[in-house]
Amino acid sequence: xxxxxxxxxIDNFLKPKNIGSIKxxxxxxxxxxxxxxxxxxxxxxVEKGKIKDVKFLSFGCASNIATASILTEKVKGLTIAKAKExxxxxxxxxxxxxxxxxIHCSVMAVQGLKKAIADxxxxxxxxxxxxxxxxxxxxxxxx
Amino acid sequence: MKVYLDNAATTRLDPRVFAKMKPYLTTKxxxxxxxxxxxxxxxLDLVKxxxxxxxxxxxxxxxxxxxxxxxxxxxxxxxxxxxxxxxEKKNKIIVSSIEHPCVRExxxxxxxxGFKVEFIPANSDGLITPEVLRKLIDSxxxxxxxxxxxxxxxxIQDIAALAKIAHNHGAxxxxxxxxxxxxxxxxxxxxxxxxxxxxxxxxxxxxxxxVAYINRAIKIKPLIAGGGQEDGYRSGTYNVPGIMGLAYAxxxxxxxxxxxxxxxxxxxxYFWTKVKKEIPGIKLNGSLTNRVPANLNIMFGxxxxxxxxxxxxxxxxxxxxxxxxSATNLKAxxxxxxxxxxxxxxxxxxxxxxxxxxxxxxxDYTIKCLKTTVKRLRNFSxxx
Numbered sequence: 001x002x003x004x005x006x007x008x009x010i011d012n013f014l015k016p017k018n019i020g021s022i023k024x025x026x027x028x029x030x031x032x033x034x035x036x037x038x039x040x041x042x043x044x045x046v047e048k049g050k051i052k053d054v055k056f057l058s059f060g061c062a063s064n065i066a067t068a069s070i071l072t073e074k075v076k077g078l079t080i081a082k083a084k085e086x087x088x089x090x091x092x093x094x095x096x097x098x099x100x101x102x103i104h105c106s107v108m109a110v111q112g113l114k115k116a117i118a119d120x121x122x123x124x125x126x127x128x129x130x131x132x133x134x135x136x137x138x139x140x141x142x143x
Numbered sequence: 144m145k146v147y148l149d150n151a152a153t154t155r156l157d158p159r160v161f162a163k164m165k166p167y168l169t170t171k172x173x174x175x176x177x178x179x180x181x182x183x184x185x186x187l188d189l190v191k192x193x194x195x196x197x198x199x200x201x202x203x204x205x206x207x208x209x210x211x212x213x214x215x216x217x218x219x220x221x222x223x224x225x226x227x228x229x230x231e232k233k234n235k236i237i238v239s240s241i242e243h244p245c246v247r248e249x250x251x252x253x254x255x256x257g258f259k260v261e262f263i264p265a266n267s268d269g270l271i272t273p274e275v276l277r278k279l280i281d282s283x284x285x286x287x288x289x290x291x292x293x294x295x296x297x298x299i300q301d302i303a304a305l306a307k308i309a310h311n312h313g314a315x316x317x318x319x320x321x322x323x324x325x326x327x328x329x330x331x332x333x334x335x336x337x338x339x340x341x342x343x344x345x346x347x348x349x350x351x352x353x354v355a356y357i358n359r360a361i362k363i364k365p366l367i368a369g370g371g372q373e374d375g376y377r378s379g380t381y382n383v384p385g386i387m388g389l390a391y392a393x394x395x396x397x398x399x400x401x402x403x404x405x406x407x408x409x410x411x412x413y414f415w416t417k418v419k420k421e422i423p424g425i426k427l428n429g430s431l432t433n434r435v436p437a438n439l440n441i442m443f444g445x446x447x448x449x450x451x452x453x454x455x456x457x458x459x460x461x462x463x464x465x466x467x468x469s470a471t472n473l474k475a476x477x478x479x480x481x482x483x484x485x486x487x488x489x490x491x492x493x494x495x496x497x498x499x500x501x502x503x504x505x506x507d508y509t510i511k512c513l514k515t516t517v518k519r520l521r522n523f524s525x526x527x
Contacts, residue, residue, distance in 0.1 A: 003469075005453070010453070010457065013450070013453060013454075014454070014457060016523070019522075019523040020523060030525065035467070035473045035474075036467040036468050036473040036475075036490070037447075037466075037467050037475065037486060037487070037489065037490045038447065038468065038490075039525055039526070040525075041525040056523075057523050057524060057525035058523060058524065058525070059445065059446065059447055059487070059524050059525055059526050060447050060450065060468070061447050061448075061449035061450050061453070061466070061468035061469075062449060062450050062453040062454075063468075064447070064450075064468070065450060101471055101473065104473075
């Protein structure tokens with residue numbers, strides 16, 4: 001199998017950015033690939049509609065780790081709306097290309113991030129109409 | 144430091160073998176089918192090579208057919224024997240569930256042609272037990288094929304016992320012995336083999352040359368038609384340099400077997416004892432006792448095999464993995480699936496295969512790097 005990772009992919013694999021988890025995240029999602037068995041967990045901290053912090057955990061191959069690394073780096077600081085627009089093609093371009101059979105890693109990373117954003121939005125929608133006090137309660141309960 | 148621990152994939156050509164091959168590429172280059180004198184000299188050398196191979200297999204020189212490698216040998220034998228011996232009453236072949244893809248795919252091709260094909264399940268140690276074969280075999284069976292040594296987990300099968308069962312039911316027996324040289328003595332008579340496959344590059348010989356050992360009394364349909372070389376069993380110009388290399392590599396492998404085995408086994412045992420102590424939460428895939436001394440297939444848990452492989456590769460350590468991410472079809476190793484590994488464990492394995500040129504310093508370096516790699520990757524794994 002041809003498996004030539006670009007230097008940038010290898011760099012992002014060897015020194016991934018934004019690894020770890022966030023305690024009491026505003027958004028969280030776990031995504032797995034049923035076929036290859038890889039898994040990514042995304043944690044979001046959102047402030048004033050912008051992604052203040054984003055972290056990930058990975059059970060996956062070098063490109064799984066590298067794509068999540070580059071994605072989290074690129075969406076950090078973006079508004080939720082902008083972050084949602086970030087697609088897998090941008091990850092592939094950013095890394096200078098991915099081996100054909102590894103494209104799905106970038107797709108999965110984007111799906112995982114979107115799922116975490118959806119989780120954030122769902123929490124927001126539940127919270128918004130309520131009073132601040134209630135918000136505190138819910139957050140406490142969830143964590 | 145560069146550490147090559149992928150000797151089950153291929154080995155480095157032994158310089159002595161290379162020296163043996165050279166004249167057949169440069170000066171003694173004649174076609175062994177030509178009837179002028181240098182051509183006939185090449186043919187005589189080829190006959191000598193057959194004698195050497197036959198000697199180490201305890202077989203007949205005439206039964207040694209040279210091929211392009213074990214993939215061709217396995218295709219030739221499995222498809223050739225099945226197709227040539229098919230009758231209304233005999234229409235079935237049996238292969239083990241942990242065979243190399245070239246055997247599995249040959250069997251699948253036969254299934255598409257209407258043959259009944261059975262895959263023998265392996266137990267959790269990676270072994271094919273006689274009991275299971277007995278359940279599957281019947282008088283319809285033409286051929287049974289079970290590999291001598293598994294390429295991924297290095298497990299050794301009781302080939303003689305399995306061959307006996309095949310013969311008791313009137314079936315022929317083939318073994319893919321590619322991973323067995325020089326770890327086991329291959330004696331076609333004692334083991335009761337009708338067919339056997341070998342590949343030179345697995346034992347410090349050249350790539351692109353192999354052996355199909357056949358029993359000429361059994362019908363077999365050639366795979367390659369052409370000029371009628373190898374008495375029509377396998378057409379195509381004789382690969383004389385490759386053949387001379389194969390025979391010499393085989394000879395060296397068995398002449399030096401004792402020292403080789405001792406070295407590889409002591410290195411492997413040193414590796415496993417030390418790595419087990421230094422890295423927690425690891426497990427060996429497959430039986431440790433019924434296993435060739437060159438192989439260690441380790442399950443790391445909670446981290447992915449391809450990531451481990453690429454990380455080690457960046458540090459100059461070359462290994463292989465059966466994880467889904469490393470496969471073009473994104474499917475985890477069927478061997479590890481066959482021995483019943485859990486979902487998360489399936490993608491978390493590394494095969495270390497040792498060889499003649501490895502040293503203890505290399506093993507120490509590998510363990511040192513492996514510790515860092517495993518720690519780093521486990522640190523951000525979501526699986527605890």
